[in-house]
Amino acid sequence: MARLLEVKDLTVRFGETTAVRNVSLRVDQGEVLGIVGESGSGKSVTCRAFMRLLPPSAAVTGDVSFDGQSISAMSTQDLRRIRGRDIGMIFQNPAxxxxxxxxxxxxxxxxxRRHLATGQAAANAQAVDLLRQVGITEPTQRAQAYPHEFSGGMKQRAMIATAIGCGPKLLIADEPTTALDVTVQARILDLLRHLNRNNGLSIVLISHDLGVIAQNCSRIIVMRQGEIVEQGSTREIIEAPKHPYTRLLLDSQPSRSKASSSLISSGSTRPLLTVKNLTVTFPKRRDLVSRFTGKDTEPFRALDRVSLTVEAGETVGIVGESGSGKSTLARAIVRLVTPAAGEIVFDGKEASTDGAFRRAVQMVFQNPYDSLNPRLKVKEAIAEPIRRHRLAEGAEIARRVDDLADKVELPRALLERYPSQLSGGQCQRAGLARALAVEPRFLIADEITSALDVTTQAQILKLLDRLRRERGLTMLYVSHDLSVVSAFCQRVYVFKAGRIVEEGPAAKVMREPADAYTRELVRSIPRLDAIED
Structure with missing residues (x-):
């Protein structure tokens, strides 16, 4: 098989920091190569170096050759001809x-238009056809939309359409499905497989998820701290890993990482939380389009007569795609959203906004960077609810903050930093410490591991499980990933379009899904045993 891309002794430094050290690899024509590792392992920096997309502050040594030409020695003008035409790139964050x-x-x-000298009308028609190929419904109308009018999955597919529009020989896909629903992820990965098999497109697929890599790649490179620690065929890496770090990545997969699923009995005869016929409707609004057309957007029913219960000491999962109503339910329970109808009863009393309820029920949000005040140091963010609820004063507050940091395994030295100075996992631990500061009885975790590395995700789930057992916490765990929920929760409710379509013990729903939508969710989960030969 002909060699398409070859990298020899690539090293990238940013000042005193070496981000990539002596990396050598190859990509053959028609091959799908997987590069796996945690955030900071050098995956993205390596692949940006392929196209010389690193900032001027990066000191790069080594050689990168593409289709027999040295990219490292190529002029800027020649490089522009290759970018987008012969090498396409899908970036992690399309927004x-x-x-x-x-x-x-x-x-x-x-x-x-730029690379193929195509006329405006023909290029526009091809853009619509590309949107159709990547699974965008009503592509003619959607082509006229702006990025903010697309969901995350739609933006990612639009970026794929841009990357494949000129028929490149090599596609670099940098975490193309991170934080996407499993069904959207499955459709994007199906598209990439189709392009590889039908068009002979070579692909470098970057991911921290070995399940995604195993299902789509023939060879795997494992990176850690800027170096390649192991490489080989997918079957060799998955079935007989040699390096301890590779084994850690495998053991951190949700399908292999099982938390305790035993119910902590409280002796109560009634559920701790009861939601009955809950309906949440977002009213008509005026947007830019409606100002010109004179027509307001239609009211949107986010939840439609939802009923569920959570027993004291239980961990219940809420799963479904984006827009299914999961987060709306969580926000309605903590009274951040006002229901149009229905009841929310906590410990025999109607949920309210008083201090007692706020202390008893806490929520950890999906994006900790958005939920923590960027102007407050971490220690101040954790101390704020303690001070507001008058649970302690003076030196006792500082002592409690230190104790909470220890409980969520956040190094005390990080308490002096601002949220922007923390990694995703560290910031999520800070958000968890803040939620635990008022000693709640009920904790809602909203997609708190969706964008984290699998190793960090496993650590956070293990931490939650320990806190659940030590504190007797009752939990509502919101996620789009059934494999995570089945590893962590006793029961699960499956949401679709604002309604519950299935409920039951998590293991049974995962093993024997009754509803067609649940079966689609289960089928979409990347599996380590689905090895690409």
């Missing part, structure tokens, strides 16, 4: 790489 002022169709058409 930061799509121009907010340009319509989606125009952004997809631009490289087609």
């Amino acid at each position: 930061s790489h799509l121009d907010p002022l340009l319509r989606i169709g125009a952004q997809i058409a631009e490289p087609i």
Whole structure:
């Protein structure tokens, strides 16, 4: 098989920090190569170096050759001809790489016009066809939309359309499915497999999820701290890993990482939380389009007569795709959203906004960077609810903050930092410490591990399980990932379009899903045993 990309002794330094050290690898024509590792392992820096997309502050040594030409020695003009035409790249965060002022169709058409000398009308028509190929419904209308009008999955598919528009020989996909629903993830990965098999497209797939890599790649490179620690065929890596770090990644997969699922009995005869016929409707609103058309958007029913119970000491999972109503339910329970109808009863009393209820029920949010005040140091953010609820004063507050940091396994030295100075996992631990500061009885965790590395995700789940057992916490765990929920929860409710379509013991729902939608969710879960031969 012909060699398409070859990297020899690649080293990347940012000042005194070495981000990538002596990396050598190859990609053959028609091959799908997986690069796996935690955040900070050097995966993305390595692949950006392939296209010389690193900032001027990066000191790069080594050689990168593509299709027999040295990219390292290539002029800027020649490099521009290759970027987008022969090498396409899907970035991890599409929102930061799509121009907010340009319509989606125009952004997809631009490289087609630039590289293929295609006329405007033909390029626009091809952009619509590409949107259709990547699974965007009503592509003609969607091509006229702006990025903010697309969901995360739609933005990612639009970026894929842009990357494949010129028919490249190599596609670099940098965490293309991170934080996406498992069903959207499955559709994107199916598209990449189709392009590989039908168009002969070579792909470098970067991920921290070995399940995704195993299902799509023929070879795997494992990176840690800027170095390659192991590489080989997918079957060799999955079935007989040699390096301890590779074994850690495998053991951290939700399917292999099982938390305690025993119910902590409270002796109560009634549920701790009862939700009955809960309906949440978001009213009509006026947006930019309605100002010109004179028509308001229609009211949106986010939850439609939802009923569920949570027993004291139980951990219950809520699963479903984005837009299914999971987070709306969580926010309604803590009274951040006002229901249109229905009841929320906690410990025999109607949920309210008084201090006693706020202390008893706490929520940990999906994005800790958004939920923590960026102007407060971590220690101040954790201390704030203690002070507000008058649980302690003076030196006792500082002592409690230190104790909480220890409980969530957050090094005390990090308490002096601001949220922006923490990693995702560290910031999530700070958010958890803040929620635990008022000693709640009921904890709602909303997608708190969706964007974390599998090793960090496993650590957070282990930590939650320990806190559940030590403190007797009752938990509602919101996620789009059934494999995580089945590893952590006793029971599960499956949401679709604001309604519950299935409920039952988590293990049984995972093993024998009754509803067609639940079966689709289960089928979409990346599996380590689905090895690409």
